[in-house]
Structure formats: C-alpha cells, structure tokens
Amino acid sequence: MFHRVDLDGFAVEAISRNVARVSYATSLMKRGVLISTTEHLLSAFIGTGIDNAIVELDNLELPILDGSARPFVELIQQAGIRKQRRPRTYLRIRHALELHEGDKFIAVYPAETYSVSYTINFPHPLIGKETFSVELANGNYFREIASARTFGSRQDEQTLRNMGLIRGASRENCVVLTRDSVENPPLRFADEFVRHKVLDLIGDLALLGKQILGNVVADRAGHAMHTALVSRLLRDQTLWEETTVEDQRHAVLTSDQALVGQTA
Numbered sequence: 618m619f620h621r622v623d624l625d626g627f628a629v630e631a632i633s634r635n636v637a638r639v640s641y642a643t644s645l646m647k648r649g650v651l652i653s654t655t656e657h658l659l660s661a662f663i664g665t666g667i668d669n670a671i672v673e674l675d676n677l678e679l680p681i682l683d684g685s686a687r688p689f690v691e692l693i694q695q696a697g698i699r700k701q702r703r704p705r706t707y708l709r710i711r712h713a714l715e716l717h718e719g720d721k722f723i724a725v726y727p728a729e730t731y732s733v734s735y736t737i738n739f740p741h742p743l744i745g746k747e748t749f750s751v752e753l754a755n756g757n758y759f760r761e762i763a764s765a766r767t768f769g770s771r772q773d774e775q776t777l778r779n780m781g782l783i784r785g786a787s788r789e790n791c792v793v794l795t796r797d798s799v800e801n802p803p804l805r806f807a808d809e810f811v812r813h814k815v816l817d818l819i820g821d822l823a824l825l826g827k828q829i830l831g832n833v834v835a836d837r838a839g840h841a842m843h844t845a846l847v848s849r850l851l852r853d854q855t856l857w858e859e860t861t862v863e864d865q866r867h868a869v870l871t872s873d874q875a876l877v878g879q880t881a
C-alpha cells in the first residue's frame with residue numbers, strides 16, 4: 618500500500634487494478650494520483666518475503682537510488698521484518714497461461730515453487746542473447762538478482778527526463794550504454810542486464826497481491842507484458858488457486874536467511 622504523504626496520505630494499493638502506465642517503468646494511478654516506478658521496491662519486498670507493508674512517499678516517483686533493488690533490501694534488513702500470525706496466502710498456478718505479442722512472449726506454468734526464466738535479445742556488443750533462470754529460494758534473490766541495475770542509453774535518459782522522471786543524477790542510478798560498451802563500468806555481473814529484467818518481472822508480478830507458486834518464463838517481454846500477465850491471471854480464476862503452505866520450501870527465503878533485526 619502506497620501513501621502519498623504530500624497529498625494527505627492518499628492511499629494507492631499496489632494491485633493490478635491500479636496499473637496506469639507502463640512503458641519504461643510501471644506506474645500506479647488511482648483517482649488521478651500517480652505512483653511511478655514501483656517495480657524495484659515491490660521486487661525487494663517479494664525478495665525479502667514481505668507481503669504486507671505501507672510505503673510513504675512525498676512525491677509521485679519512487680527514488681531510483683542505484684537503479685537496483687539492493688538499497689531497498691538493505692534498508693528492509695536494517696528496519697527488520699515482523700512475522701505475522703496469519704498464514705501467508707499464495708497463488709498457486711494450476712494451468713499454463715501463455716501470451717504472445719509479435720516476437721515477445723511471457724507465460725506462467727504450474728510449479729510448487731516460484732521460479733523465473735528470462736531471455737533477452739538486445740542488439741548491443743555486450744548483451745546480445747542472454748537467458749537467466751532462478752528459483753526464488755535459499756537467498757538466491759539476494760545473491761543473484763537484487764544488485765542488478767537498470768540500464769539505458771543517453772537517448773533513453775532524455776526521453777525519461779522529458780516525461781518528468783529520473784530527476785536525480787544518471788551515472789549513479791543506471792548502467793549507461795554507449796554504442797559498443799558501457800560509460801560507467803564495471804558491471805556487477807557479466808549478464809547484469811538480463812538479471813535486471815528478472816528483478817523487474819518479480820516487481821511487476823507483485824501486483825498479483827500474493828506471492829506466486831509457479832514457473833514464469835519471459836522472452837523479450839517488458840513492463841506492459843508483465844502487467845498484462847498479471848491482469849489476465851487475475852481475470853481467469855480457473856488458472857490458479859489460493860493456498861497457504863506451511864512448508865518453508867515454498868517461501869522465497871527461509872526464516873534463518875537475512876531477516877536480521879526481526880522483531881517479535
């Protein structure tokens with residue numbers, strides 16, 4: 618739940634129904650009140666196993682920070698996570714759902730855990746075709762995904778600034794691509810780009826409102842297809858069931874992982 622403290626705490630729920638505009642980032646809107654660039658923080662929440670939080674912000678855009686989810690994860694760890702009494706509800710996929718749009722593809726398949734596989738094919742000497750697959754368990758999110766930064770060109774930057782977004786500095790909050798290299802090396806992973814797409818996808822799927830149990834596969838998708846998958850899933854209740862699983866295997870992380878400062 619987002620609260621715009623600059624607008625008397627106006628509340629915008631982080632749910633599919635409020636998805637407003639998706640191009641470079643995912644934005645929520647309710648009665649004209651915008652919350653822009655939600656995906657990195659929501660990804661950090663899923664990655665740290667949080668499904669109940671109030672986010673207060675005093676502007677329409679979430680801070681981009683270093684362009685990854687790592688600063689959010691670190692702050693969540695510092696603040697601590699309160700375990701609640703009520704069992705967590707998961708959305709368990711029962712039947713496959715596949716969406717195609719030109720050569721783009723996104724799908725979700727039944728599985729007992731949450732896993733993501735992403736393929737990109739980006740015409741750049743450092744990128745090209747990359748696939749990254751990860752099961753969101755055993756701290757994999759922290760090690761493999763959280764630090765991967767967003768990337769873009771100087772041209773993208775100008776477009777975003779014209780849209781009134783990314784008001785901060787740029788070299789510090791994304792990997793800036795030049796024609797054949799990056800302007801601000803080093804990369805954090807050789808395949809940082811596709812890992813960041815996984816980070817974005819996890820953040821967009823958080824708009825389901827529940828953690829998913831399923832295998833999500835994406836090929837050259839983007840925010841628009843991520844959020845389309847979410848709304849198509851929610852519309853067809855024969856594709857999934859709600860379940861509360863006690864088994865820690867199903868959780869994104871187990872209780873002994875990284876929940877420093879956990880309160881009672």
Ligand SMILES: [Zn+2]
Nearest residue numbers: 656767813817
């Ligand atoms: Zn992103």
